[in-house]
Amino acid sequence: MPSEFALIRRHFTRPASHTDLAVGDDAALIRARPGMQLAISTDMLVAGTHFFVDTDPEDLGWKTLAVNVSDLAAMGAEPRWVVLAASLPSADESWIAPFAKGFFACCAAFGIDAIGGDTTRGPLNLCPTIFGEVPLGKAITRDGGRPGDELWISGAPGRAALGLAHLKSDIQLAADWRADCLAALQRPQPRVALGLALRGLATAMLDVSDGLLGDLAHILERSGVGAEVDEAALPLAPLIAACGDPTRAFQACTAGGDDYELLFSAPALRRDDVLALSARLDLPLHRIGHLTDAPGQLKLRRADGRLDNLTVSGYDHFGHDT
Incomplete structure (x- = not known):
């Protein structure tokens, strides 16, 4: 040996x-x-x-x-x-x-x-x-978000959660999506190029490891703001295509984690810059909501216009097993 x-x-x-x-x-x-x-x-x-x-x-x-x-x-x-x-x-x-x-x-x-x-x-x-x-001084932290800033998420968060559920035999993924979801789980692609390009543009940012809404709560806490997330703007279509279940797709997108996509805020006046960056990097960037002046309050705007108050928590390393 x-x-x-x-x-x-x-x-x-x-x-x-x-x-x-x-x-x-x-x-x-x-x-x-x-x-x-x-x-x-x-x-x-x-x-x-x-x-x-x-x-x-x-x-x-x-x-x-x-x-x-x-x-x-x-x-x-x-x-x-x-x-x-x-x-x-x-x-x-x-x-x-x-x-x-x-x-x-x-x-x-x-x-x-x-x-x-x-x-x-x-x-x-x-x-x-x-x-x-x-x-020096250019790091993007979690504490720079301001009311009115728009919220963006890269890629298609939730695929890793669906891949994990498939491996656990909780669901059966569509054959043409299975490899993509398993790759998201097993070979995540860090968004380094995006992170570098967002210097001076993003006001607050983190990577989604413990679920989109749970991680968003960290930005709200550190920035002293609230947020409103638009359900209709979430990138659910590929997840629904993969698992065939809109409820499961929503849960995977908002609470699944392990995708390592970047969640960030940016001034509304810089929207065109974010969209140009998306095109330049050939990476989908989805505008999913905005920050508000109600510290700690997270609301979800449903497709029918209703506003729901959300209480979310991220992944608990002392309460879950793979």
């Missing part, structure tokens, strides 16, 4: 492109470029809680990094470096090799240097810490 250090050399050591000292010493050495702030995030993935133990290891390698990349995208930051701490049940190279392949494929896709970490024996847990850069 290979040693810990042999595993690291064989599977987790790659040439670095923008790092002074990477894997192989007691610590890595990095330098932020002049005029940049460091943006840092960490996100643990635990077997049985965040993924099934039999998840394809190459897909898991991609997702382990992608969910952290998404955190930086949500702040308009450029991902640059990552360290990975991993607890592994055994030194099984038939699992480790494809995991590393997926992890480094994500590194390559977003220009990230893997610069260190740690491995140990134990239950399967994966914990990357990612570092990125954003121009």
